[in-house]
Amino acid sequence: MALWMDDHAHPKTESEQADLDAIAALKESAAIELKEQGNQYVKMGKKYYSDAIDCYTRAINQKILSDSDSSILFSNRAHVNFLLGNYRRALTDAEDAIRLCSTNVKAYYRAAKAAFSLGLLLEATSFCRKGLEVLPTNEDMKKLLKQIELKIEEDENRKAQVSKALGAAKDIVCALEIRHLKMGKAVYQELTGVRKPKLENNILHWPVLLLYAEVMSSDFIEDFCEVDTFSAHLDMMYSEGPPLPWDKECFYIRAAIELYYEAESGFLLSNKEVLRHMLEGTPGALTEPFEEEQDGDSSHNSSSPSGPRKWVKVDERKTLHDVLKKDNYIIPGIPVFYIVSTRSQFYKEFQSGKWTPP
Known part of the structure; x- marks a missing residue:
């Protein structure tokens, strides 16, 4: 069958x-x-x-x-x-x-x-x-x-934005390397947000955080060109407007203020970590365009000293770059400087190194 x-x-x-x-x-x-x-x-x-x-x-x-x-x-x-x-x-x-x-x-x-x-x-x-x-x-x-x-068009635009952001971030990392600047883990991000330096015509422009140590009030210089002097910005800040609202005694006037940074403190970042930081808040933030770290490109943690704080007075005649390139300064995300008044009783406490940022 x-x-x-x-x-x-x-x-x-x-x-x-x-x-x-x-x-x-x-x-x-x-x-x-x-x-x-x-x-x-x-x-x-x-x-x-x-x-x-x-x-x-x-x-x-x-x-x-x-x-x-x-x-x-x-x-x-x-x-x-x-x-x-x-x-x-x-x-x-x-x-x-x-x-x-x-x-x-x-x-x-x-x-x-x-x-x-x-x-x-x-x-x-x-x-x-x-x-x-x-x-x-x-x-x-x-x-x-x-x-x-x-x-497809959206993806191409996205790729272009990521490429642009990545290129800009790499340029900044390269500029930091050339200048031998040390980048550390960001602090006070509740105040600074995602502010980062910009590179224009091969000149770094930094957002700078100023903290009044006595009351931990803050101020910003949104665009501090690395070749500008501190005195130029301070002269402008203190020549305009009324006294600070919390400064009842008017201690914080141009002739009485001094600027300091904390030395040998912070958590030094590798180039890979710096690049990731520079990409935060950009279209490239979610990408992982990083190669394996090479020898000498790892993080070197340098914690805050356990003893008295070491505060270094800023020479206002110097440029921002002059200060940032100091061997003992690690930039905590963006430059942070502390303002104190020689007329305030807090001044002696600050200089003794006993004062600790909250």
Whole structure:
């Protein structure tokens, strides 16, 4: 009987041929019924999606339908896999559907959606365009293509922004190295936020935090050019406006103030860590464009001294760069200087080194 014939054998009698035709008809009928049953399961909702996939798979395994009809089965299974979030399987099924029938527009659409969900934007674009070659009036395909092209444009803009931010950050790190400046872990970030230096025409411009040690009130110099002197900025600050609101005795006047920095204190950062710091708050913040650290590029932690604080008076005639390049100064994210008044009783406490920043 034809039922027991080898798959590659040819029927020898009309009876065997009739048996084969009957088997083929049964298999075709079963495949069509499974396809329709699968379609019904899809309409019944997510709870039945796995049953729909099972029906489409069993129909495909009958291997009896034409390439065009088999393409529809693969496309339908791709649709259900996509609805379940199985994007890779959906893409594979859609590609199989396209191979079986190059005019299956739904297969192109489903392949494009799956590729888009997988982040394969160029592939998704290609599927859309090939689908539109088959049916140029397909509005769903046109809409999807626009979404994909918009995403590509956004990604390209994002990459450009990241590249620009990374380049600017690397330039600053290089400038710090050339100047032999030591960068440390940022402090007072609740006051400074994500302020960072800028490099313009190969000159560093720093945001500088000024702290009135006696009351821990703060002030900012938003743009302190590294070649500017301290006296120039202080003259401007204290020549304008009324006295500080908390300075009832008017101790903090231009002639009485002195500027200090804390020496040999902080946590020295490696170049890699400095680069990461410079990328904070930029489009490049979430990237990891760092190579493995080389010898000599690791952090050297230098904690605050346990004894009296060492305060170094700033020579106001010096430039910012002159002070920042001091061997005993680690820049805590951005330069921080403490202002005290020689007229205040707090001055002696500060100079003794007993005062500790809160």
